[in-house]
Structure formats: structure tokens, C-alpha cells
Amino acid sequence: MELSRIRNFSIIAHIDHGKSTLSDRILEMTKAVDAREMRAQYLDSMDLERERGITIKAQNVRVDWRDSILHLIDTPGHVDFGYEVSRSLAACEGVVLVVDAAQGIEAQTLANCYLALENNLEIVAALNKIDLPAADPDRYAMEIEKVLGIRAEDILRISAKTGEGVPELLDAIVQRIPPPKGDADAPLQALIFDSQYDQYRGVVSSVRVMNGRMRSNEKLLFMQTNAVHEALEVGVRRPAPTPVDELGPGEVGYLIAGIKDVGEARSGETVTHEARPADEPLEGYSDPKPMVFCGLFPIEADDFENLRESLQKLKLNDASISYSPESSGALGFGFRCGFLGLLHMEIVKERLEREFNLALIATAPSVQYQVTKTDGSAMICDNPSDLPPTNYIKSIEEPFFKLNIITPKDYTGTLMDLCQSRRGEFDKLEYLSPERVEMHYLMPLAEVVVDFFDQMKSRSQGYASLDYELHGYRESDLVKVDLLLNGIVADAFSTIVHREKAYDYGRRMCEKLKELIPRQMFDVPIQAAIGGKFIARETVRAKRKDVLAKCYGGDISRKRKLLEKQKEGKKKMKSIGRVEIPGDVFISALKLDGRRP
Amino acid sequence: MHPGFGVYVHIPFCAKKCDYCAFATFTDREKLIEQYLSALRTHIRRSVAGSMPLATSVFIGGGTPTLVPAEELMGVLREIPLASGAEVTVECNPDDISTAMMDVYRRGGVNRISIGVQSAVEHVLRALGRTHKPENVRGSVDCVREAGIENFNLDVIYGAAGETLDDWRETLDAVVGLNPPHVSAYGLTVEPNTVLATQPDRHPDDDDQADKYLLCDEVMTANNLLNYEISNWAKPGRECEHNSLYWRQGNYEGFGSAAHAHLNGRRWWNVRTPERYIELVNAGESPESASETLDAQTRKREALQLLVRTREGVPVGSFSDADLDEMAELIQRRDDRIVLTIDGRLLANEVALRLIDAV
Numbered sequence: 038m039e040l041s042r043i044r045n046f047s048i049i050a051h052i053d054h055g056k057s058t059l060s061d062r063i064l065e066m067t068k069a070v071d072a073r074e075m076r077a078q079y080l081d082s083m084d085l086e087r088e089r090g091i092t093i094k095a096q097n098v099r100v101d102w103r104d105s106i107l108h109l110i111d112t113p114g115h116v117d118f119g120y121e122v123s124r125s126l127a128a129c130e131g132v133v134l135v136v137d138a139a140q141g142i143e144a145q146t147l148a149n150c151y152l153a154l155e156n157n158l159e160i161v162a163a164l165n166k167i168d169l170p171a172a173d174p175d176r177y178a179m180e181i182e183k184v185l186g187i188r189a190e191d192i193l194r195i196s197a198k199t200g201e202g203v204p205e206l207l208d209a210i211v212q213r214i215p216p217p218k219g220d221a222d223a224p225l226q227a228l229i230f231d232s233q234y235d236q237y238r239g240v241v242s243s244v245r246v247m248n249g250r251m252r253s254n255e256k257l258l259f260m261q262t263n264a265v266h267e268a269l270e271v272g273v274r275r276p277a278p279t280p281v282d283e284l285g286p287g288e289v290g291y292l293i294a295g296i297k298d299v300g301e302a303r304s305g306e307t308v309t310h311e312a313r314p315a316d317e318p319l320e321g322y323s324d325p326k327p328m329v330f331c332g333l334f335p336i337e338a339d340d341f342e343n344l345r346e347s348l349q350k351l352k353l354n355d356a357s358i359s360y361s362p363e364s365s366g367a368l369g370f371g372f373r374c375g376f377l378g379l380l381h382m383e384i385v386k387e388r389l390e391r392e393f394n395l396a397l398i399a400t401a402p403s404v405q406y407q408v409t410k411t412d413g414s415a416m417i418c419d420n421p422s423d424l425p426p427t428n429y430i431k432s433i434e435e436p437f438f439k440l441n442i443i444t445p446k447d448y449t450g451t452l453m454d455l456c457q458s459r460r461g462e463f464d465k466l467e468y469l470s471p472e473r474v475e476m477h478y479l480m481p482l483a484e485v486v487v488d489f490f491d492q493m494k495s496r497s498q499g500y501a502s503l504d505y506e507l508h509g510y511r512e513s514d515l516v517k518v519d520l521l522l523n524g525i526v527a528d529a530f531s532t533i534v535h536r537e538k539a540y541d542y543g544r545r546m547c548e549k550l551k552e553l554i555p556r557q558m559f560d561v562p563i564q565a566a567i568g569g570k571f572i573a574r575e576t577v578r579a580k581r582k583d584v585l586a587k588c589y590g591g592d593i594s595r596k597r598k599l600l601e602k603q604k605e606g607k608k609k610m611k612s613i614g615r616v617e618i619p620g621d622v623f624i625s626a627l628k629l630d631g632r633r634p
Numbered sequence: 635m636h637p638g639f640g641v642y643v644h645i646p647f648c649a650k651k652c653d654y655c656a657f658a659t660f661t662d663r664e665k666l667i668e669q670y671l672s673a674l675r676t677h678i679r680r681s682v683a684g685s686m687p688l689a690t691s692v693f694i695g696g697g698t699p700t701l702v703p704a705e706e707l708m709g710v711l712r713e714i715p716l717a718s719g720a721e722v723t724v725e726c727n728p729d730d731i732s733t734a735m736m737d738v739y740r741r742g743g744v745n746r747i748s749i750g751v752q753s754a755v756e757h758v759l760r761a762l763g764r765t766h767k768p769e770n771v772r773g774s775v776d777c778v779r780e781a782g783i784e785n786f787n788l789d790v791i792y793g794a795a796g797e798t799l800d801d802w803r804e805t806l807d808a809v810v811g812l813n814p815p816h817v818s819a820y821g822l823t824v825e826p827n828t829v830l831a832t833q834p835d836r837h838p839d840d841d842d843q844a845d846k847y848l849l850c851d852e853v854m855t856a857n858n859l860l861n862y863e864i865s866n867w868a869k870p871g872r873e874c875e876h877n878s879l880y881w882r883q884g885n886y887e888g889f890g891s892a893a894h895a896h897l898n899g900r901r902w903w904n905v906r907t908p909e910r911y912i913e914l915v916n917a918g919e920s921p922e923s924a925s926e927t928l929d930a931q932t933r934k935r936e937a938l939q940l941l942v943r944t945r946e947g948v949p950v951g952s953f954s955d956a957d958l959d960e961m962a963e964l965i966q967r968r969d970d971r972i973v974l975t976i977d978g979r980l981l982a983n984e985v986a987l988r989l990i991d992a993v
Contacts, residue, residue: 556840558964558984581844583983585821585865589657590695591642591880591894594901594926597936604987 038106041216043287045108045245046161047125049150050135051143051502055165056111059135059197060098063109066203067100069275097128097231097243097289098276102207108289110230110243122149124230124304128245128289131159131214133206134181138164138172138194141180141473143502144443150185159214160185163193163206180470219286224315225249225257227284227292229306232299234353240296241278244271244308245289247319252283256311257294260318262301265311266294299356327359327375328436328507329382329486330419332400332529333389334371340395341370347393348372351385358385363420367529367613368398368623373420379486398623400529404482407434407510421531424517427568433533434510438485439464440478442493444501449474451496459484460513460535479508483533518543518572520550521564525614529623536567544573546626553622556580561616638690640879641714643674644890645696645707646908649727653763653829654791654822658892658906659697670890670908671706673915677889678713686887688717691876693725695748700730708742716743721875723748723787729766731774736781746874747778748787748818753794754808755801761794761836762822763829768808775812785872788814792846793822793838802846806853813857815872819850820865844980851976862945864979881940883933891921899928935993939986947973948989957992961985 050056064070097110110125126132132153136142153160162181164174178189193209195202231243244251251257253268272280273290284290296302307318335344348360359375376382379402389395405419409431418424440461444452449466456463456478464477480489485505493501518539520530530550534542543565550563554577565573588596610617647667648659692714699707711722723746724739736747753759754768771788778786788809792802809817821843824831851861859867863881866874879886888895891911894903902925905911914921928936941948950970958965964978964985978985 558981578841580840580981580984581977582821582840582847582980584823585843585847585980586823586825587820587865588880590644590892591640591886591888591896592903593880593883593894593896593936593940594903597932597939600939600983600986600990603983604990607987 038285038288040219040287042104043106043108043216044131044210044214045110045129045217045287045289046131046133046210046214047110047122047129048133048135049122049146049153050165051137051140051146054135054137054140054143054146055197056135059133059165059195059203060109060111062197062200062203063100063107063207064098064276066200066207067102067107069098069100097274099273099289100275102211105211107207107210110289123152126153126156126158127228128230128243129158130217131161131210133210134160134162134185134187135165135197136162136177136181138167138174138177139169140500141177142184142443142469144441144475144504145502147184147443147475148441148504148506154185160187161193161206161209161213162187162191163195163202165195165197167194168196168199168201176470176472180473184469184475217287219246220248221250221286223248224313225251225309226315226319227251227308228319229292229302229308230304232302232304234299238293240294240299240302240353242292242294242296242302243289244284244292246284246286248286248315249310250283250285251292251308253280257292258309258311258314259302260307260309260314261303262306264301266296269293269295297353299353303356325357325377327357327377327405328482329376329378329402329404331374331376331382331402332363332365332368332371332420333360333374333386334365334368334398334400334529336396336398338369343393344372344389344395344397347389347395348374350393351388355385357381365400365422365528366525367527367611368400369611371398375419379490398529400623401532402486403533404436404486406515406533408432409434421517421533422528424533427516432512433515434512435515436482437479437508437511438482438505439508440476440480440485441504442476442478442501443469444474444476444497445472446474448497448501449476452476452493452501455489455492455496456480459489480505481511481513481535482507516567518546519566520546521562521566522550522554522613522616522618523559523561524564525616527613530626539567540572543567547573547575549626550622551575551577553625554616554618557616559615638875638879638884639687639717640876640884640886641689641692642876642886642888642890642893642895643692643694643710643714644888644893644904645694645699645702646670646891647701648696648698649701650763650765654825656825656828657697660908663908664701666908666912667702668706669912671702671710673912674710674889675713677915677921678710681887681889682713682715686715687885688715689720690717691721691723691879692716693723693876695723695725698727698730699724700726700735704735704738704742708738708744711742711744721746721785723874723876725750726774727766728770728774731777733777733780736777736783740781740783745783746785746787747783748789749774749778751788751805751809752791753797753801754805755797758794758797758801758805761796762791771808772812775814785815787816787818787874788812790817790819791822792819792850793843795836795838799842799845799849803849803853806850810853810857810859814859816866816868816874817854817859818866819847819854821847847980848976860945861979864943864974864982878944881944883937883940899933901926901928931993935990938989938993942972942974942986942989943979943982945973947971953989953992957988961988 048056100107110128134150164177166172167174174194178192181187182189193202193206195206226247227244229242229244232240235241251271253271255268256265257268258265270280270293271284272278309315335341352358357377360372363373364370386399403419408416408418410429411431459480461478461480467475469475514536515533516536516539517533519526547563547565556577560579561577563575564571646659647664648661651661722744724744725748728749751771752762752764756768790805822838824837854867861867862873885897891904891908892906902922904921905923911921938948950972964981965972966975
């Protein structure tokens with residue numbers, strides 16, 4: 038195929054700014070999908086994606102536009118999945134920046150644009166939703182010009198919903214984004230930028246051929262894993278998978294090579310021919326590292342093996358999940374799992390519950406700490422229960438993130454208060470326009486993961502947006518707060534917090550647990566402690582009375598059945614020492630923990 | 635097991651439904667009364683022909699038995715063959731009681747009256763959704779006595795919304811002031827599918843009810859009304875036979891809609907509505923709605939659950955010291971039996987659960 042006819046691009050947009058609608062419209066206008074077959078958000082194929090209105094996994098599709106062939110490579114729209122964006126960009130020569138004409142550019146979109154610029158990609162900017170009464174394209178065009186240096190008059194104005202301006206956008210893509218370069222006769226170099234597991238076909242990888250040609254039935258060498266697989270099928274998505282004879286330079290498509298585990302066809306892998314290998318692999322990218330950790334425990338102890346199998350299956354499709362067995366005095370056997378971020382954690386938990394029918398308890402999210410012990414040795418700790426006793430700890434370092442918040446200027450004050458209360462260190466504040474500012478902070482990740490995002494959204498009435506990246510580890514004055522029930526540590530509730538916040542945290546957890554724990558046959562003291570020192574205490578008073586009901590009309594059966602039901606209820610209790618606790622207390626307490634002091 | 639044989643007769647009609655009541659009673663079916671009483675008589679006759687034993691106790695409850703013409707109610711009672719000295723109780727609404735009515739009852743064989751006092755404090759009665767005036771209670775007790783019925787019970791309820799401990803004390807003082815042979819005091823209980831269940835702000839508080847229970851026991855004991863079952867106090871010798879039968883897993887027959895019955899481990903209950911009951915009885919069919927037959931283990935556990943509520947308690951039997959030590963404050967040993975302490979009476983379910991677990 039002639040390289041000059043090909044254009045490869047991604048769409049960068051904030052959640053709800055209309056990326057999926059634009060993708061749908063492009064599919065329709067290029068006649069890739071019949072209007073009758075059109076279902077909203079065609080590319081978001083996972084139910085969860087469609088429900089939450091976000092894209093988690095990258096998808097790609099080939100469409101024809103006039104004499105050109107366009108490869109649209111979809112990108113995820115959430116900060117947790119930023120690494121997927123960088124993968125997608127590696128397969129493109131340009132990006133389409135979509136900005137809501139009523140809201141302006143958001144922090145994460147901006148970060149992704151900078152990423153595109155760093156990769157020397159051409160940016161075609163479009164203001165979307167111009168059909169909305171609140172649209173103010175002139176104003177936001179000026180803003181884009183200021184922050185990205187794209188001239189306001191070059192910014193297109195479209196309505197993905199009505200289709201207005203979309204043909205012009207497609208023309209602009211052809212005119213402004215350069216065609217790919219590559220040598221069809223050179224040894225094959227193809228980049229895998231995404232792999233998904235399909236239960237019938239095994240791993241299906243998205244590939245971008247840089248040089249050479251890739252055909253089915255060829256022996257392919259995966260250069261990083263140094264493994265040889267046979268290409269069973271190569272094809273393109275139009276969007277239905279369509280086998281092709283070959284994929285040449287600049288082309289984007291898929292490869293099926295009989296691989297059972299996505300770990301063997303990782304994103305960033307270079308594929309070449311076994312018979313005539315390339316001299317060196319393409320520049321790959323490093324695997325994303327889990328940033329947020331929590332314990333996942335089955336509510337029914339019998340489900341432990343199911344949970345293990347389910348995690349294995351999920352990992353086939355999402356190599357970024359990490360997990361290892363963990364046992365908790367309070368919750369029994371489960372897994373310590375690592376995630377890219379909070380949304381990722383939520384999505385994994387939800388998929389486990391929905392697709393694998395498991396009832397799970399998640400413990401409070403934690404980050405990874407670097408602990409130096411008094412004997413000079415170092416350890417990594419992502420589970421408060423593993424933290425050594427205070428007198429063995431010399432210092433603890435925690436991950437700090439660079440935070441970038443874009444907000445209408447009216448919310449600057451309240452957001453600065455929020456950042457301050459989360460131990461944020463102010464770096465700088467810039468005006469993007471007279472109305473909007475960009476704030477930069479350094480903040481411990483532990484403070485971000487809890488409910489920073491929700492708080493930011495609620496304080497800014499939804500207008501502020503956030504992007505963050507790892508800055509590095511720094512020493513902080515951190516302590517572990519334990520919660521004791523009737524004198525016994527309930528490990529599921531142990532948390533690492535900054536010393537200044539420990540008292541408040543302990544007090545609030547004690548109050549919450551007092552509300553949640555049913556009265557027992559004896560007084561149950563609830564204590565919060567740092568090391569051996571108690572910092573807060575509440576008491577669940579002993580239960581004094583149970584049912585004193587009347588026996589209606591000799592209905593003894595009912596009385597007996599009520600007691601039997603009560604007996605069943607008791608079986609479902611988790612015991613910590615002698616204290617019996619319904620399973621949902623853990624969920625409720627840990628949920629409430631979202632409001633960290 | 636209790637050697638006696640009880641008969642329960644259910645009168646499902648009420649002038650007004652109390653909003654805490656979960657029992658099968660109806661406020662709009664008075665036109666059915668005549669047919670219903672006739673069905674009761676037919677049903678009883680059929681059982682008697684089937685060699686029903688002589689009743690050692692009869693309890694006519696509801697609903698509101700006093701809503702039914704007294705003569706006709708006695709017509710139903712006459713169908714039941716009584717053992718000599720049988721206890722025969724009718725549950726009465728204090729507003730309905732008159733000397734004439736009590737006269738009819740006494741002549742018909744009734745020798746015990748149970749009066750639904752509920753509270754002596756007007757705002758508490760209103761909170762319970764009851765309509766009678768507290769001062770009617772004294773008058774109705776006088777009627778009972780004037781008619782020559784010496785044995786009676788006063789029913790009270792504690793824990794209604796807005797009832798203070800002093801209100802409760804007032805009720806208790808009023809009750810013992812009438813010198814009753816027997817008092818039943820029930821904690822207001824939120825039953826599913828009642829008006830009360832839908833109004834959480836009116837739900838009783840456990841600690842408050844515990845305090846009221848303790849006060850009740852104190853006042854009763856001081857007046858020689860001794861606790862013989864968690865919610866029942868009586869002058870010595872005036873314990874309710876019929877009630878005792880239930881707690882001792884005794885046998886009883888049930889007549890009327892929604893009435894329960896028990897015979898040697900088989901428990902059954904009649905259809906819920908009076909219409910259906912009338913229809914089945916008139917068609918010569920059994921009005922039984924459903925039944926359960928208890929296996930030996932379940933029966934044994936049920937016996938424990940019921941008996942532990944009584945002053946006699948349960949046999950020490952196979953319970954280990956460890957089982958019993960765990961409940962040190964809730965039970966005490968009296969010879970070879972385990973009896974609830976007053977704290978244990980408040981937590982009888984908990985104790986029953988543990989005893990059952992240990993069986």
C-alpha cells in the first residue's frame with residue numbers, strides 16, 4: 038500500500054468531551070458502519086466501558102476517507118490509564134485534540150498533548166459541541182492557542198453529535214498529519230501496542246508495522262521475549278476483524294499468533310521475522326508499575342480459589358494487575374493486589390464481582406512505602422500489616438506526585454485549601470486565560486488516592502480537572518494506626534498515616550466502628566493506637582435485651598424459625614477475638630474511610 | 635411435655651387495627667361474624683367427633699372477641715368438652731366490657747378474663763394507636779369482679795414512642811393498684827408488614843425497654859406478682875395454664891382462621907382469612923393451611939428454646955461447665971436445672987441460641 042495514502046492518528050479528549058461520539062460519527066461518515074447497525078459508542082466494547090462512559094483498553098479501526106486510509110487508534114480517557122495513551126501514540130503520526138467548546142481544555146488532555154508534542158506528533162485541534170447553547174468556541178480557541186501554541190484560526194469547530202464539521206475534520210487530518218515513513222523491503226519491524234485475550238482465539242495483538250511486511254503463516258520472532266510464534270492471522274479492523282494478505286509499512290492492524298497469555302505479547306514488543314530478523318528492536322516502553330494496593334478478600338471463605346482463578350483470567354487481559362496471597366486475622370485468606378490507580382482498582386473489583394460473580398471486601402487503599410530499618414536494611418511495604426514495629430523503623434519514605442489541576446479561577450481558593458489539607462506543597466499557579474488557572478502541587482500519593490479526586494470535583498462543582506505523575510520518594514513522618522477491638526488488633530483496619538493526622542484518623546475510625554459494630558454480650562472497647570500508645574477510644578456497650586415479643590395465637594413455629602434465622606446470621610459473622618462482626622461492617626467502615634481527616 | 639390439652643379459638647375481627655399488630659385480624663368483615671361463628675362450631679364438633687381430648691384450658695383470643703355477641707360466643711364455647719377445673723379465658727377490650735357481658739361469659743363457663751390495658755397514660759395509648767380511655771380500665775375490672783370472675787389478667791406494653799420511664803411507672807402503679815392475679819407485660823416489637831415498621835422514628839430503644847423491664851419486675855415482685863415466664867407475672871397459683879402449655883411444648887387444637895395447633899411434634903395452622911376458613915369448613919374440608927413435623931433434634935431444640943423462658947428452666951443435662959460459664963451472668967443453676975437470671979431473661983434469645991448450639 039502506498040504510504041502517502043495512510044494516516045494514523047489518535048483522539049485525545051477529556052471524559053465527556055465527545056471522543057466516543059466523534060469516533061462513532063467517523064465510523065458512520067466513512068461508511069465503516071451502517072447507520073442502522075450503529076450502536077452508541079461502538080468502540081467501547083466492554084459493558085463497563087460503555088456504562089462508565091470511559092475507554093479502558095485501546096482499540097483501533099481502519100476507515101476509508103476519499104482516497105486515503107485512516108487508522109483511528111482509540112485511547113483511554115482516564116489518568117490511571119495514561120500509559121495506554123503513550124502506547125497508542127507510538128503507533129501514530131498525529132493526534133486529534135477534542136475539546137468541549139463549553140468547558141475548555143482539561144488537565145489530563147493537556148498532559149497528553151504535551152506527550153504528543155514530545156513525540157513530534159502533529160496536533161489537529163477541534164472544539165466540539167458547538168451546537169450547545171453554552172458553547173464559547175472563540176474563548177476556548179484562544180486558550181488552546183495560549184497553552185499549546187496552536188493558532189486559533191487553525192482550530193476546527195465541530196459537533197460530533199450532529200456531524201457538523203466532521204468531514205472538514207477528516208480532510209484536515211489528511212492534509213495536516215504526515216503519512217507514515219517506512220521501508221517495505223527492510224526486515225520486518227512491527228510494534229505491538231496493545232494485546233487482548235479472546236477466549237476463542239487466544240491473544241489478539243494490535244500492531245503497527247514500521248518496516249517490512251507481515252503475512253500470515255510466517256514464523257515471527259518476538260524480540261523481547263525471544264520467542265517464536267507462527268502468525269495464524271493478520272488483519273485489519275473495519276471495525277469487524279477482516280483478514281488481509283499482508284500488513285505493510287505504516288499499516289495498523291491485528292495479529293493472532295496462537296499465544297495464550299498477554300504477558301507473552303506485551304505492549305512495546307517488537308515483532309520481526311525469524312528467518313530475516315531486524316538488527317534491533319524498536320524503542321519499547323517500560324511496563325506501568327502498580328501504584329495503589331489493597332487487599333481483596335472473598336466474603337465467603339470458600340471463594341478463595343475462585344478469586345485466585347478469576348484474578349489469573351483478568352491478568353490475561355490486563356498485565357498491569359499484580360496480586361499475591363495474603364492472610365488477615367480479620368478477613369481470612371485473600372490477595373494483596375496492585376493497581377495503576379484508584380479507578381483501575383474499582384474497575385478490577387467490579388469486574389471480579391460482575392464477571393466472576395464474587396462477593397469481595399476491599400481493604401483501604403495503600404501506596405508503596407520504602408522503609409529503612411534501624412539495622413540499616415531496607416524494605417518495600419505496601420501493606421500496613423507488614424510494617425515493622427516503630428522501634429525497628431529508622432525512616433519511611435512515601436511516593437510524591439506532581440499534581441496539575443486546571444480550574445476556573447473562582448475555585449482556586451477552595452482547591453488550594455484542599456491541597457494544603459492533603460499535605461500538598463505549592464509549586465506554581467499560571468493563568469491559562471483570564472478565567473482559568475493551572476495549579477501545580479507536589480503531594481504524597483497516599484493523600485491523592487483516598488478521595489482527592491471526588492473532593493476536587495465537589496469543591497469545583499465538577500469543573501476542575503486533574504493530572505498527575507510520579508515525582509519520587511521522600512521521607513515523611515508516618516505512623517501506623519492500629520484499630521483494636523476488645524484489645525485485639527483488627528488488621529484490616531490498620532493504616533499508615535502522617536503523624537499529624539493520626540489522632541484525628543484514629544478518633545474518627547473509632548466513632549465509625551462504634552456505629553457499625555452490633556452490640557455484643559459484653560462491652561467492646563474500640564481503641565486506636567500508634568505502637569503501644571492509645572490515641573482514641575470508644576465503647577460499644579453490651580447488649581442488654583433481645584426479642585421480648587408476644588407469642589401470637591400459639592404460633593411457636595414462627596418463634597423457632599426466627600431463632601433459626603438468627604443462628605444462620607451468626608454463622609455469617611466474622612470473629613475478631615470474641616467480637617462477632619457482620620461482613621459488611623468491613624465494607625462500610627472502609628468505605629467511610631474515604632473521608633480521611 | 636405438658637400433660638394438659640389446650641384449645642385456642644381465634645376471633646379475627648377488630649373495630650380498628652392497632653398499628654403494631656402483625657396478627658391476622660380484619661376491620662372490615664363484621665358481616666361475616668355469624669357465618670364465622672357457625673363455622674367454628676362445625677369445626678369444633680367435627681374434632682370432638684374425631685375424639686378430641688377434654689380441654690384443660692381454652693383461650694379465646696383475637697382480634698377482639700368482645701366484638702362478637704356474648705351469647706353467641708358462649709355458643710361456640712359450649713361445643714368444647716372441658717376437663718374439670720379447666721381454665722377458660724377470653725381476651726377483652728376494656729371499652730367493650732360490661733357487667734352484663736361478663737355475666738353471660740361467667741354463665742357460659744368463662745372463668746378468666748384477659749384485659750388489654752396496654753398503658754394507663756393517654757399519650758402512650760395514642761402513640762400505640764389504641765382508642766380506649768385509661769379510666770375505662772378500672773371500670774372494666776370492676777365489671778369482671780362484680781360478675782364473679784376472680785381470675786383475670788392485665789396486658790400491658792412498654793416502649794411506645796414518647797413513653798418515659800415515669801409514664802411506664804405510672805402504668806405499672808395503676809396496674810398493681812387494681813390488684814390483678816396476673817400481669818403480662820410485652821416489649822413493643824416492630825413486626826414486619828405493620829404500620830409501625832414503616833416509621834423508624836417510633837421504633838423502641840433496646841436500652842429503654844431493658845430499663846422498663848427491670849422496673850416492671852421490681853414493681854410486680856413487690857406486689858407478690860412473681861415472674862414465671864419472661865413476660866408473665868402471677869400471684870402464686872394464678873399462673874396461666876394455657877400460656878404454660880405453649881412453653882412446655884404441650885398439645886393444643888386451634889379453631890378459627892390463622893389459629894395454630896400442635897400435637898406431639900406436628901405443628902399446623904389454619905388458612906389466614908375468615909372467608910377461606912368458612913368456605914373450607916362448610917365444604918367439609920380441613921381448614922389447615924400448612925404444617926411441619928419436627929424431627930427429634932429440632933423438637934429437642936424447640937423444647938429448650940421454650941422451656942428456658944420459664945421459671946422451671948431447663949435440665950442441666952449434657953451442658954458442660956464451659957458452656958455454662960460463658961453465660962455466667964445470664965443463668966444460674968438451681969439444683970439440676972438451669973434458670974435465667976433477670977439479665978438472662980432480657981437476653982433469652984441469646985441464651986437459647988447458645989444452649990441450642992451446645993445440644
